[in-house]
Amino acid sequence: MSLARKRVHYAGRRLAQAVPIVLGIVVMNFLLLQLAPGDAADVLAGEAGSATPEYMAMLRERFGLDQPVWLQLLIYVKNILSLDLGFSFRHNMPVLELIMERLWPTLLLMGATLLLSVGVGILLGLLAAARVNTWRDTFISVLAIISYATPLFWVGLMLIVVFSLKFDWLPATGMESVAMFYEGWDRVVDIARHLVLPAITLSLFYLALYTRLMRAAMLEQYGMDYVVTARAKGVTEQRITFKHVVRNAVLPVVTMAGIQVGSLLGGSVVVESVFGWPGLGLLAFQSLFARDFNLLLGIFFLSACLVILVNLLVDLLYTFLDPRIEMK
Amino acid sequence: MADTLLDIEGLTVDLPAGADRAHAVEDVNLSLRPNEILCVVGESGSGKSVMARTVMGLLPPRLHPSAGVVRFEDKNLLEVPPAYMREVRGERISMIFQEPMTALNPLMTIGDQIDEMIETHSDLARPKRFERIVEILSDVRLPEPERIAHAYPHELSGGQRQRAMIAMALILEPAIVIADEPTTALDVTTQAQILALIKDLQAERHTGVMFITHDFGVVAEIADRVAVMQHGKVVEFAEAGEVLNRARHPYTRALIAAVPSLVPGRRDDVKIEPVVIDVRDLDKRYSSGGGLFGRKEARVVHAAKSVSFTIRRGETLGLVGESGSGKSTVARCVVRLIDADGGAVELDGTDLLVLSKREMNLYRKRIQMIFQDPFASLNPRLKVDRLIAQGPVIHGMKLEDAIERAHELLRLVGLDPRAADRYPHEFSGGQRQRIGIARALALDPEVLIADEPVSALDVSVQAQVLELLADIRKQFHLTMLFITHDLRVAAHVCDSVAVMRFGQIVEYGSTEELFTNPRHPYTRELLNAVPGKEWDIPDFVHAAGADDD
Amino acid sequence: MKEFWKRFSRNKGAVIGLLVLSLVVILAITAGFIFPGDPFQSVGKPFEPPFGEFLFGTDTLGRDVAAGIVHGARTSLLIGLIATVLAVGVATIIGGFAGYYGGWIDDILMRITEFFQTIPSFIFALVLVAILSAQIENIVFAIAAVTWPPITRLVRGEFMAMRNREFVQACVVLGMNDLLIIFREILPNTLSPIIVTGSLMVATAILIESALAFLGLGDPNVMSWGFMIGAGRTFLRTAWWLCAIPGIAILLTVLAINLVGEGLNDALNPRLRNQ
Numbered sequence A: 001m002s003l004a005r006k007r008v009h010y011a012g013r014r015l016a017q018a019v020p021i022v023l024g025i026v027v028m029n030f031l032l033l034q035l036a037p038g039d040a041a042d043v044l045a046g047e048a049g050s051a052t053p054e055y056m057a058m059l060r061e062r063f064g065l066d067q068p069v070w071l072q073l074l075i076y077v078k079n080i081l082s083l084d085l086g087f088s089f090r091h092n093m094p095v096l097e098l099i100m101e102r103l104w105p106t107l108l109l110m111g112a113t114l115l116l117s118v119g120v121g122i123l124l125g126l127l128a129a130a131r132v133n134t135w136r137d138t139f140i141s142v143l144a145i146i147s148y149a150t151p152l153f154w155v156g157l158m159l160i161v162v163f164s165l166k167f168d169w170l171p172a173t174g175m176e177s178v179a180m181f182y183e184g185w186d187r188v189v190d191i192a193r194h195l196v197l198p199a200i201t202l203s204l205f206y207l208a209l210y211t212r213l214m215r216a217a218m219l220e221q222y223g224m225d226y227v228v229t230a231r232a233k234g235v236t237e238q239r240i241t242f243k244h245v246v247r248n249a250v251l252p253v254v255t256m257a258g259i260q261v262g263s264l265l266g267g268s269v270v271v272e273s274v275f276g277w278p279g280l281g282l283l284a285f286q287s288l289f290a291r292d293f294n295l296l297l298g299i300f301f302l303s304a305c306l307v308i309l310v311n312l313l314v315d316l317l318y319t320f321l322d323p324r325i326e327m328k
Numbered sequence B: 001m002a003d004t005l006l007d008i009e010g011l012t013v014d015l016p017a018g019a020d021r022a023h024a025v026e027d028v029n030l031s032l033r034p035n036e037i038l039c040v041v042g043e044s045g046s047g048k049s050v051m052a053r054t055v056m057g058l059l060p061p062r063l064h065p066s067a068g069v070v071r072f073e074d075k076n077l078l079e080v081p082p083a084y085m086r087e088v089r090g091e092r093i094s095m096i097f098q099e100p101m102t103a104l105n106p107l108m109t110i111g112d113q114i115d116e117m118i119e120t121h122s123d124l125a126r127p128k129r130f131e132r133i134v135e136i137l138s139d140v141r142l143p144e145p146e147r148i149a150h151a152y153p154h155e156l157s158g159g160q161r162q163r164a165m166i167a168m169a170l171i172l173e174p175a176i177v178i179a180d181e182p183t184t185a186l187d188v189t190t191q192a193q194i195l196a197l198i199k200d201l202q203a204e205r206h207t208g209v210m211f212i213t214h215d216f217g218v219v220a221e222i223a224d225r226v227a228v229m230q231h232g233k234v235v236e237f238a239e240a241g242e243v244l245n246r247a248r249h250p251y252t253r254a255l256i257a258a259v260p261s262l263v264p265g266r267r268d269d270v271k272i273e274p275v276v277i278d279v280r281d282l283d284k285r286y287s288s289g290g291g292l293f294g295r296k297e298a299r300v301v302h303a304a305k306s307v308s309f310t311i312r313r314g315e316t317l318g319l320v321g322e323s324g325s326g327k328s329t330v331a332r333c334v335v336r337l338i339d340a341d342g343g344a345v346e347l348d349g350t351d352l353l354v355l356s357k358r359e360m361n362l363y364r365k366r367i368q369m370i371f372q373d374p375f376a377s378l379n380p381r382l383k384v385d386r387l388i389a390q391g392p393v394i395h396g397m398k399l400e401d402a403i404e405r406a407h408e409l410l411r412l413v414g415l416d417p418r419a420a421d422r423y424p425h426e427f428s429g430g431q432r433q434r435i436g437i438a439r440a441l442a443l444d445p446e447v448l449i450a451d452e453p454v455s456a457l458d459v460s461v462q463a464q465v466l467e468l469l470a471d472i473r474k475q476f477h478l479t480m481l482f483i484t485h486d487l488r489v490a491a492h493v494c495d496s497v498a499v500m501r502f503g504q505i506v507e508y509g510s511t512e513e514l515f516t517n518p519r520h521p522y523t524r525e526l527l528n529a530v531p532g533k534e535w536d537i538p539d540f541v542h543a544a545g546a547d548d549d
Numbered sequence C: 001m002k003e004f005w006k007r008f009s010r011n012k013g014a015v016i017g018l019l020v021l022s023l024v025v026i027l028a029i030t031a032g033f034i035f036p037g038d039p040f041q042s043v044g045k046p047f048e049p050p051f052g053e054f055l056f057g058t059d060t061l062g063r064d065v066a067a068g069i070v071h072g073a074r075t076s077l078l079i080g081l082i083a084t085v086l087a088v089g090v091a092t093i094i095g096g097f098a099g100y101y102g103g104w105i106d107d108i109l110m111r112i113t114e115f116f117q118t119i120p121s122f123i124f125a126l127v128l129v130a131i132l133s134a135q136i137e138n139i140v141f142a143i144a145a146v147t148w149p150p151i152t153r154l155v156r157g158e159f160m161a162m163r164n165r166e167f168v169q170a171c172v173v174l175g176m177n178d179l180l181i182i183f184r185e186i187l188p189n190t191l192s193p194i195i196v197t198g199s200l201m202v203a204t205a206i207l208i209e210s211a212l213a214f215l216g217l218g219d220p221n222v223m224s225w226g227f228m229i230g231a232g233r234t235f236l237r238t239a240w241w242l243c244a245i246p247g248i249a250i251l252l253t254v255l256a257i258n259l260v261g262e263g264l265n266d267a268l269n270p271r272l273r274n275q
Helices: A003-035 A040-048 A053-063 A069-081 A095-130 A135-148 A152-166 A184-222 A225-232 A237-259 A261-275 A280-290 A293-321 B048-056 B082-091 B110-121 B126-139 B145-149 B158-170 B188-205 B216-222 B240-246 B250-258 B327-334 B357-364 B384-394 B399-412 B417-421 B429-441 B459-476 B487-493 B511-516 B521-529 C002-009 C012-029 C065-101 C103-118 C121-132 C136-163 C166-174 C178-214 C225-235 C241-268 C270-274
Strands: B006-014 B023-032 B037-041 B064-072 B093-096 B176-180 B208-213 B225-230 B233-239 B275-288 B299-312 B316-320 B342-347 B367-370 B447-451 B479-484 B496-501 B504-510
Touching: A003 A069, A003 A293, A003 C103, A003 C121, A095 A135, A095 A184, A095 A237, A095 A261, A095 A280, A095 A293, A135 A184, A135 C241, A152 A184, A152 A261, A152 C178, A152 C225, A152 C241, A184 A237, A184 A261, A225 A237, A225 B082, A225 B093, A237 A261, A237 A293, A261 A280, A261 A293, A261 C121, A280 A293, A280 C121, A293 C103, A293 C121, B006 B048, B023 B037, B023 B048, B023 B064, B023 B233, B037 B048, B037 B188, B037 B216, B048 B064, B048 B093, B048 B176, B048 B208, B082 B093, B082 B110, B093 B158, B110 B126, B110 B145, B110 B158, B126 B145, B126 B158, B158 B188, B188 B208, B188 B216, B188 B521, B208 B216, B216 B240, B225 B240, B225 B250, B233 B240, B233 B250, B250 B459, B275 B327, B275 B479, B299 B316, B299 B327, B299 B342, B299 B479, B299 B504, B316 B327, B316 B487, B327 B447, B327 B479, B357 B367, B367 B429, B367 C166, B384 B399, B384 B417, B384 B429, B384 C166, B399 B417, B399 B429, B429 B459, B429 C166, B459 B487, B479 B487, B487 B511, B496 B511, B496 B521, B504 B511, B504 B521, C002 C012, C002 C241, C012 C065, C012 C241, C065 C103, C065 C136, C065 C178, C065 C225, C065 C241, C103 C136, C121 C136, C121 C178, C136 C178, C166 C178, C178 C225, C178 C241, C225 C241
Parallel strands: B037 B208, B037 B225, B093 B176, B176 B208, B316 B479, B316 B496, B367 B447, B447 B479
Antiparallel strands: B006 B023, B006 B064, B225 B233, B275 B299, B275 B342, B496 B504
C-alpha cells in the first residue's frame, strides 16, 4: 500500500474511533441539561411570561418531556447526530446556524495564535538552548517563566491600556471597523490590525510553554548518542544543531501543540470576551449571561469536535515528521 | 616511526573534583600499528572508553586531558585546532559505538547518515556518493543494499544497524577505526558475525583497529595485541598470545581466571533424587495492541510453545537462549509473575497454575526468585534489613525475629551485618546482588529461579556471585532454574541445559552431553558463536587483585 | 531532608518563589486580622488612586482594593489547593490501578481519561459552573473535573514502569498482596513526580479560577482576584490600576508556585541534577 493511501486509511480509522467520543459528549450534554434548573418548558414559559399548568403540560408533551428519560436521551442523540443542536431562544435562531456564523473568526484567531506561538516558541527555544547558561538563555528563560504565569485576560487588558488607550496604535475591540465599509485589501489590513492584540494575548502563554519545551528538548537531544556519532564523523556543530538536533527536538513541541488545541479554544473564550472578538468564545460568554444552556452546550459540542479534528491533523502531520510512527 | 599509526604517551585525563578518583585515565602509554587489531580490555570504570574518546577529541565537557601526547600523522591531536580535528574525525580516524540504535539518528535514513560522512569530507557529486554508499553497504554484507540505504534505523535489526555503522565508519577508508564495545549489545550469534566482519574488513583494508571490550573471549577471538586497563592505568600491554596464555600482572591473571570455561565441570549425579519441578506443555502468547476496543490489529508473539522440563532435587537446570527466545517468560510463568495460557507447572506434584491467588501464596515461600538488574531489584526506599525481612513478615514472622534472621542471612551471603542499616544505593552491584540472594533465601525456599543473575556484573564480580550461588545451593540442597544467555556461565553452573529458540526448547540434555555432542543445528550455532571458544583458558591460580567493587 | 534542602536551595528561582509564596500564604491566613470585616463593604470614596489614603486605592463602589487582594489570596489559594488535592487523589487512584493492573482495567480507565482529555477543559469547566451554579464547592469540583486527566496519565505511566521493575516483581514472588504493593512499595517511589505535578497544578487551578471569576462565574459571596479584574475592566480608561493590581497578585502567586514546583523537581528527581 502506498504511503498516501495508508494515510487516508489511517484518517478514516481515526475518524471512526472518534464516534464513541462524540457520542459520549452528547450523552454528557444530555445529563448536564438534566442537571440544569428547570426544563425547556420552564424556559419557554418564562420567555412567554405566562405559565398556566395546562400550557406547561402541553409544552412538555410537544417537546417529549413527558417521555421516559431514556427515550428523551435517544431523541436527543438522534437530533444532535443529525446536527440539530437545538434552538436558541435568546437569539431566536437555530444553535447550529449561530455557531457556524461565529466559527470563522475563532478559527482565524486560533490559526494566527498557533503560528505565532509555535513559530516564535521554537525559535526562542532554539536561541536559548544554543547558548545555554549565557545571558541570552537566562533572559529568554525568565521571560518565558513570567509569561507562563500571567493570566490571559489580564495581559489582554494591559495591552489595551498601553496600545489602544495610551498610544492609540491598535484597535481595542471587534474584528473590523464595520462603519468604514472597507473592501478588498483594505479590509484584510483592517482585520489584521484588529487581530494583533488578541493573537498576541492568546499566544503569550503557549509561546512560553513551547519555548521552555523546545529548550528542554534541544538540551536533551544534545546529550544523545547520535550527536556523538555526528561529531565522530567530523560534522560541524552548526550542522549538528540544524540537521540533527532541531528536527528531533521539534517533535515533542508538535505533540504538545496538538494536545493544547483544546486549551487554546478555552483561552479564546477569555480573549474574545476581552476584545469583543465576534467568535465562538464571545458567543459562549454571552450565552453564559443569558443562561442559554442549549447554545452553551452546542458550542461545547462543536468545540470538542473541532479538537478531535485538529488532533487528527496534527497526528497526520506527525507521520511526515517522524518515520517511526506506525499508522495502525 | 613508520610502523606506528597512533602513539599515546603519558596520557592523563582528569576527573571533575569530587569523583572517586583523581584521573579517569592516568599515564597511559599505548601504540597502534597499521594492519592490527589492538584490544583494550578492562572492567567498567577502568577508563578504557574515556581513553578512546580522548583520541577522537569527543570527551564530555567535564573531562579534560591534563598531560600527555596523542600523536597521529606527526601532529599531537590534543593540541590541534578544532577544525583540523574535524578533518581527522571520520576521514582519518572513525568510530563504531556500542548501541547502534541510539548512535543513529532516528529521523534520517541510513543512506543519508552515511552520505553526511562523504559530504563533509569530499566534493563528490550526489549520484557518485550514492554509488559508493551502496557499494560499502554490500561490502559489510547487508542484503539489498539499495533498500537498506533508504531505510530508517528502526526498520533494521540490531545486527544490521551495527553493520550500517561499520559501513559508515569505513566508507572513507580511514587509517584507524576505534570500536567501543561494538558487540556488547548484540546476541551471541550476531556478535560472532560482526566480529568476523570486522576482522575480515580490517585484513582487507589494512586498517588499524582499536577495539574496546570487557570480554576476554572477544579478545581471544580477534586481538593481535592486548592492553589491559585497571583504574585508569594500563597494567599490561603485549602480544595477544602472551597476555591470554602467559599473563604477568596479577590483575590480568585474576580477570582471566574469572572467565568461566566452556568445558562443563564435573557434576554430582542427581538421577536418584525425586523430581521437584515438573513443567509440562507450558504455553504463553503475547498479543501487542489489540486490547478491549480493538483499536489496533493484534500482533501475537508465541513466547513459550509447549515447553516441558523437569528438575530434580538439588539439580540446576539452565535455560539458555538469545534475547526474545522466551527463556525469561518461562521463568516468570513458573513463579506466576505472568499467567501462562496453558500447560502445567507442578511443584512436588501440585499444579501451581490452577491455584487461586490465596492458595498460591502458600506455595510462594517454597519457590523464590533472583533478578537480573541489581539496581532495579531492590526498593530504593527500604533499608537492607527491612528488605530482607519483608518475606518472612508477609508469611507471619514477627518483625524483630525477621530482622534478626536478616542479619544472619547477610553474614551468610558474605556481607557485614552492620550493612543492615543502610539503603541499597550505598552498595555496589555485586553487593546488591548478594542482598537480592539473601532476600530470596529468607523464606527458606526449596526452589530458586535465577533470571540472568550475573549478566549485569563485571566478570570478576560475576565469578564471586556464581561461587556464592554454588555454595548456597550445596548448603541448602536447593533446586535451581538458571536463566542465562551466556553459554560459559551455563557450562560452569548447570547440571543440565535446555536450549530455547522462538519460544521452543530445541535441545534438552545433560550439560556434558549437550556441550560435547550437540545435536540440534541451533545448539551447534550457539556453541560456535561463543567468542574465544578455541582459547584454552590457562589455569592461573586464583590470584588476588579484583575485588567486589 | 538536609540533602533535599541543599538541592532545593541550589535553584535560586525556587528560593525566591518560596519566599513570595510564604508571604502570600501568611497574608491569606491573617486576612481577617489585617482587614477585619467584609471586603465587599465600601470604606471610602470610589476611584481613589493607589498610594493615597488607601494603599491600593478604592474601586468603583469605594471598596478597599488592598482588602480585596488579601481576602482574594485566601480564595485563590484555598480553591487551588483543594481542587488540586481532589484531582491528584482521583488521578492517583485511577492512574495507579490502571498502571498496576494493565489489561482491560487499564483499557477502560484510560479510554475514560482520554475522553475527558479530548474535551476542551476550560469550556467544560465553564459549562459545569454555569449549570451547577457558581458556588465555591461547584467551582472546586469543576476545576478538579478538568485537571485530573493529565495527572492520571502521568501516574499511570509511573506505575506501569514501576510494575515491571524487578523490586516489585520480587514482592509479588514473596507473596505480598496487591494493595500493599501499590500503596507501600510503588506509591512512595512515584511520589516525587506526583508532588511536582501537583504543585504545578495548584498554579493552573488558580489561573482557571481567576478566569472563571473574571467571566462572572465566581462565587458572588467570596472576594477573588479574577472578580476584581472583571469588575474593574469597564473603567480601564479612567482607573486602570483596578485591573492591574489584582493581575499582578495573580502573576506573582502563580509564578512563585511554578518556581517552587521547579525547585521541587530539582530536589526530588535527582536524575536531572547533573544537567
